[in-house]
Each structure stands twice: as structure tokens, then as C-alpha cells.
Amino acid sequence: MSMFCYQCQETAKGTGCEIRGVCGKTEEVAKLQDLLIYTLKGIAEIVVKGKVDVAGLGQINHEVLSSLFMTITNANFDATAFEVEIEKMLKLRNELRAKISTHKLHDAATFEVASKESMQEKGASVGVLATQNEDIRSLQQMITYGLKGMAAYTHHALNIGKENGEIYAFIYEALAATLNDGLSADELVALTLKTGQFGVTAMALLDEANTTKYGHPQITEVNIGVRKNPAILISGHDLTDLEQLLEQTKGTGVDVYTHSEMLPAHYYPFFKKYDNLAGNYGNAWWKQVDEFVSFNGPILFTTNCIVPPRSEEVRARIFTTNASGYPGCPHIEADANGKKDFSPIIAMAKTLKAPAEIETGKLVGGFAHEQVFALADKVVAAVKSGAIKKFFVMAGCDGRMKSREYFTEFAQKLPMDTVILTAGCAKYRYNKLALGNIGGIPRVLDAGQCNDSYSLAVIALKLKEVFGVDDINKLPIAYNIGWYEQKAVIVLLALLYLGVKNIHLGPTLPGFLSPNVAKVLVETFGIAGIGTVDDDIKLFMGA
Ligand code: SF4
Ligand code: SF3
Secondary structure (H helix, E strand, O other): OOOOEOOOOOOHHHOOEOOOOOOOOOHHHHHHHHHHHHHHHHHHHHHHHOOOOHHHOHHHHHHHHHHHHHOOOOOEOOHHHHHHHHHHHHHHHHHHHOOOOOOOOOHHHOOOOOOHHHHHHHHHHOOHHHOOOHHHHHHHHHHHHHHHHHHHHHHHHHHOOOOOHHHHHHHHHHHHHOOOOOOOHHHHHHHHHHHHHHHHHHHHHHHHHHHHHHOOOOOEEEEOOOOOOOEEEEEOOOHHHHHHHHHHHOOOOOEEEEOHHHHHHHHOHHHHHOOOEEEEOOOOHHHHHHHHHHHOOOEEEOOOOOOOOOOHHHHOOEEEEOOOEOOOOOEEOEOOOOOEOOHHHHHHHHOOOOOOOOOOOEEEEOOOHHHHHHOHHHHHHHHHHOOOOEEEEOOEOOOOOHHHHHHHHHHHHOOOOEEEEEOOHHHHHOOOOOOOEEOOEEOEEEOOOHHHHHHHHHHHHHHHHHHOOOOHHHOOEEEEEEOOOHHHHHHHHHHHHOOOOOOEEEOOOOOOOOHHHHHHHHHHHOOEOOOOHHHHHHHHHOO
8 A cells, every 4th residue: 555545535445545546646645645734733733732822823824724725635736835835834833833832742743854755754654544443533534624624615715814713723623633542432523513613614704705705696697608719717616816817817808717616606796797707618627627628728726626637738728826736737826915917827828719619508506595585585485385395405516426427317306396405516417407497496506616505504594494493404405415525524514513414425425434433423413325316315205
């Protein structure tokens, strides 16, 4: 075994990638990611044991977020970027350690690496399997993956200028706790739920940041065809990058198209003023291997999901920013004021052909909490009259496994008196099907990106109030979620914290759940995998 990673749904054989990631992650990068996480845990221990005031840790707080974000599946494949980040974090760690008086610290807070080779050696010794007990390991990793997702959302909020010191304090508390192999399984289960609690806080913070700056999402039709101008495709989740790119391309004759998780940007009132925002190109992340070929222009990744390009021609058109990275692709850094210079991308776009058309028509979305509240009377009346029997929360991620066709078939076979509430890239499995509407309410209501699963929770809590039930689980809402990477882990933990029971998770349960931890999730929260479409629909509809 030369590496070990089991953090995502596509992990090899459902148990762990041991030679090279199914995602394309190399052994070298896997070890560097393990070492970076270990370094962050050391920093967390210094903060916790040294009782450091988190509010005074500006740069360290921000770097901890981006370091965690870099290790999310498909965010960053660039070994050099990890080496640079580890060096930066070790320097910050040592400066911080020098300020506290605690002497007994874990190796994570004191180790040194003299060379790139020693980073590899150290990384190999501090990875996931360093914890012997498989249940403790499982809980430690579930918490760590939840923190990665939380860090991603908190980082987006930070880019908009919103922070919450309590989130940073919790990230340090939880990271430090995962170094302590002496914590019991019960203590770690409690910490897992607390991670979900802060997941809600982080998603609420990002929701506030997004809606304060960009307005509340509105029902919007998004063009999925193409125009004739040369263009840039922007992928990932960061809306501030889209804003800067749209500003810089204004009047240049270059259009901007959103890709995958950037689609919901169209729903915000702020972005509607840009004529150069031409539409959404393509589908979920994993289809990029073909769709980037036909796009013809440059592509900017603001976050995950990057798929290693098949050809040098496509690789040469990829740019990255924030926590994302790919070997050989230019990485665009922000200046001290957060400003980015996208002129090399715009210059490249001008030399290339316009995108080739791969589909035509429009998508409808924008059903975040305020928009749904605006329709509340209609929705409540439809439920009371029996026109809507059940809502299905089908948020989460998409992925390339064939077994995910389940979600398309599930959406197609759901009875006509049901409505799908979605968020995240999971929607691409069914958002282009003609599923119709119920009295003018579309049968697929897209709230936005994966973090906008928060909106779906807010909607559920509102329905609980409107229908006067004492338990969120008494509402006619079922949860059938597709998961792939660690943002889906924090969304899941957030739902568990909110008391949602009987969530079905597919296409497979996480490989990082040990049999005992899986049993706890099944017995305490009613978590289940997926079965056949017909059986599951019968089960959910109570037939
Ligand atoms: Fe494997 Fe997923 Fe880890 Fe990539 S991120 S190495 S596919 S488990
Ligand atoms: Fe998708 Fe990668 Fe997770 Fe934000 S873009 S949901 S998989």
C-alpha cells in the first residue's frame, strides 16, 4: 500500500484508494494532504492547550480554512502547492507555539521536515491508518471530513467579508480532539453532532453573506445554449470570483458561462445585470472531460471539482484560483485587497473559438428559502388539498458511477403528486427531464449550490411551523441524498444535528464508516442506503 484515502464516495472498492486515487490523486499528493491535515491538527492543539484567543489569529484562521479546502476531493492536484502550503503552515505553527507556555505538546505541534522527501516520509506515517482502532478512526475521519466541508463554506463567506469566530474556535477544538486517541467512541459521536451544529452555523453564515451581497435568489430561467462570442467557462462555487470575472470581461466581447455548481449564480438578482453572463454550459463536474473539449475557450476553476484533463489541449486552457490547483495550470492569486487579475484568461479567450452548442433550451431554478416563502400560500394550499403528497429532498453531489442512474430513474418514477427539493450538483441527474408542475409549482425546485441545502432545512423548519407539528420528521418530507465529497458530509451532519431521521444515502454508504459506526447511524438516526427504485418509492410513499 503506498497511500490510503477513503474520504469520497468513489473510493476504490468502496474501502480505500491505496495506489492512486480513483479521482486521479497521486500517492505524492495524498501523502502531502495527510501531512497538511496533521500540521493543522498541531496548530489546533497549540490554540486549544495554549488557550489562544482565536479572534487575534486573523491570518492563521484564514490559512487553516484554505488548507482544509485544498484537501477536498478534486480541489487540488498540485504537489508543489501542497509543499508550499505545508511550509507556510509550519512557519505559522512555530511562531504561534513560541507565544504559549505549554510544554507538553503532541508531535503534530512540534515535528519538523527538512526536505521534500522528508515531507513524503512524514506524510506516510501520519495518515488515516495511523489510528489503529477502526471505530475511533472512522469517527475521527468523519469529523475531519465534516470540517473540510465546513471550511469550504466558511471560506466562501470570508471572501465576501463575513466571519464568525465561533466557527474558527470549533474547528480548532475538533481538529485537536481528533489527535487524541484516548477519546471514547461516545465522546466522538457527540463531537460529530457538534460538527453538524457548526455546519449549520457555517451554512447560515454563507447564506447571509451571499444574500446580503447578491440579493435573495429568484425564480430564473437560465439559457443552456450558446452564443457566437468567444467565452470563458467558470466552474466551482465561489461567487466573488464570478463577480470579478464579469466585471473584467464587460465590454471585451468575451462572454462568461457558468459550469456545474456555478449555475445557481444566475438566480441572484446581482448577477442579472451582466449582459456578458451568457448562460450555463454543460452538466455535472464529471462530464467535463468531454464538455471542456467542445467549450473551446478557457476554463477557470474557483474550487472543486477538477477532473484530470485527458488532453494537453484542454489542460492548456485551465486556470485555477483559491484552494483549487492543477499541475502546470496557472494559479491566479488575489492581491492584499482580494482583487484578482483575470486578464490572461480574457486574452486567451479572445484567441479561441466560441463554444460549440451541445444542448439548447432553458433551466429553471432559484427556489431558495425567500422565494419559496413567497410561494408559501400556494405550497401550503397544494399540500392541504392533497395536490402535493410528499416532498423529496434530493440534494447533494453527482458522480460518475453508473449506479447513480438510480437518481434519474427515481425522479422519473416518483408519483406526479410529489415535488423534488434539490441543491448541489446532484440536480444534474434530473433537472433536464420534463417532470412538469403542480398547479404552477415546478416538480423540481432547485435551491442552489450544495451549501444551499441550508435553504432546504430552513424551508422544512418553516413548514413545521405552518403545519403546527412538533417534530420535523412528521412533515411529508423524505430525504434521498446523493453524496460524493466532503461538503456532502457536512450537509449530512447538519441534517442529523437538526434532528432529521431516516435519511437515505446513495449510491453507496461512505467507505469511512466502520461497521460499528454505521450501526450507530442506522440505529440512532435511521440512516439507510438505497435499494431498487421501485422498492424505495414504495417505502417512501408508505405503500
Ligand atoms: Fe480515492 Fe476519493 Fe480519496 Fe480520491 S478523494 S483518493 S477517489 S477516496
Ligand atoms: Fe458537486 Fe463536486 Fe459535491 Fe457542491 S461540484 S456538490 S461533487
